Amino acid sequence: MIFYYQARTEDGAQKTGTIEAASYDLAVSSLQRRGLIIVKLESSEERQPQWKKFVSYFEKVKDRDVVIFSRQLATLFSAKVPVVDALRILITEASSDTLKVKLTNVADDIQGGLPISQALGRHPDIFSNFYIQMVRSGEESGKLDEILNYLADYLERSYDLTSKARNALIYPGFVLGVFLVVVTIMLVVVVPKLSSIILDLQQDVPIYTKVVIGLSEFLRTFGVFFLVLAALGVIFVWRYRLTPAGRKSMSRIQLSIPVFKDLYSQIYLARFADNLQTLLSGGVSVVRSLEISADVIGNEIYSEIIKEARDSVRAGSPISSALARYEDVPQLVSQMIKIGEETGKLNQILATLSRFYTREVNNTLERLVSLIEPALIVFLGLGVGIIVAAILVPIYSISAGV
Numbered sequence: 001m002i003f004y005y006q007a008r009t010e011d012g013a014q015k016t017g018t019i020e021a022a023s024y025d026l027a028v029s030s031l032q033r034r035g036l037i038i039v040k041l042e043s044s045e046e047r048q049p050q051w052k053k054f055v056s057y058f059e060k061v062k063d064r065d066v067v068i069f070s071r072q073l074a075t076l077f078s079a080k081v082p083v084v085d086a087l088r089i090l091i092t093e094a095s096s097d098t099l100k101v102k103l104t105n106v107a108d109d110i111q112g113g114l115p116i117s118q119a120l121g122r123h124p125d126i127f128s129n130f131y132i133q134m135v136r137s138g139e140e141s142g143k144l145d146e147i148l149n150y151l152a153d154y155l156e157r158s159y160d161l162t163s164k165a166r167n168a169l170i171y172p173g174f175v176l177g178v179f180l181v182v183v184t185i186m187l188v189v190v191v192p193k194l195s196s197i198i199l200d201l202q203q204d205v206p207i208y209t210k211v212v213i214g215l216s217e218f219l220r221t222f223g224v225f226f227l228v229l230a231a232l233g234v235i236f237v238w239r240y241r242l243t244p245a246g247r248k249s250m251s252r253i254q255l256s257i258p259v260f261k262d263l264y265s266q267i268y269l270a271r272f273a274d275n276l277q278t279l280l281s282g283g284v285s286v287v288r289s290l291e292i293s294a295d296v297i298g299n300e301i302y303s304e305i306i307k308e309a310r311d312s313v314r315a316g317s318p319i320s321s322a323l324a325r326y327e328d329v330p331q332l333v334s335q336m337i338k339i340g341e342e343t344g345k346l347n348q349i350l351a352t353l354s355r356f357y358t359r360e361v362n363n364t365l366e367r368l369v370s371l372i373e374p375a376l377i378v379f380l381g382l383g384v385g386i387i388v389a390a391i392l393v394p395i396y397s398i399s400a401g402v
Helices: 024-033 050-058 063-078 083-093 097-111 116-121 129-141 144-200 207-241 244-254 261-281 286-296 300-314 319-323 331-343 346-401
Strands: 002-008 014-020 037-043
Touching: 002 024, 014 024, 024 037, 063 083, 063 097, 063 144, 083 097, 097 116, 116 129, 129 144, 129 261, 129 286, 144 207, 144 261, 144 346, 207 244, 207 346, 244 300, 261 286, 261 300, 261 346, 286 300, 300 319, 319 331, 331 346
Parallel strands: none
Antiparallel strands: 002 014, 002 037
């Protein structure tokens, strides 16, 4: 860590500068050995402006930054660069200020004598339990460079899988959002001006025109209340998601939505197989691997299934038998794992399962995108067409009658 100091020499001369030390006490000792009388000593973190501290408090380290850091650390470690030196190098390369601060603390802790896994474990908001257990396994087995490469490969696969699923749904979501905004503006601003012409003439209008005019009046009268109610609903759902019952309900909804349930199921099965394979390859025990996989899988339903399977394995059952009891786990998974257990090639089987479900996710995403885009075009066309027809058809009829 870098410390900024103001000090005086024994003859009273003022001196300022910086010193690198693992802790505040070591910085003080080092300056005193130079014969300096310390006036002021601050760490680089303390010297940050208050606004920057406030912003960094809410800044979250992106998954992409953790993936890049892990790959770079694995590369430097394979090149036999000492871990503290490797971290100091990566601190200068980190794009996130929050990550720089965290890595500086990790490097200081390691330099102060803590194991790498324990130093990383002090920052659970960045490094998951899965991450820590893999590093600890590498430390205990003496194969940390190999484990770091396993870990970097896994994080890249996991990030790619999640990114593809997220990015595939961004475009439809954006288009739908813009459509709702445009329709709302038309109903609130444009339709009232045109509908006043129609209503003033007291002519009979089609039922769909009455519906559009009624919807316009509703939005103009109760739109603000509706917006507040929607905001309160979003806040309620967000807070409910933070409770155990809420997480379980949301997880069950994910696996029940007709169009998306297969996609979510494939994502979680691919993640489970990849997690378990990576942990077992790193030398983590089966029971502990299942426990960690349950914590990081990201879905409460599958998390409970894996935890119950862990308890069964602890009692002496094979993984395949423990998983075969659940409807949310396809027979393919339990049968493939059974083959791996019987042949002693469980790692290879899990890797095959992970690749299979990753391909299934990609194929499902392609099918969904190919279906959603034309469906959106039809939906947008119908929505705009109904509004335009509801206003223009009566006006055209009136003008034709005149």
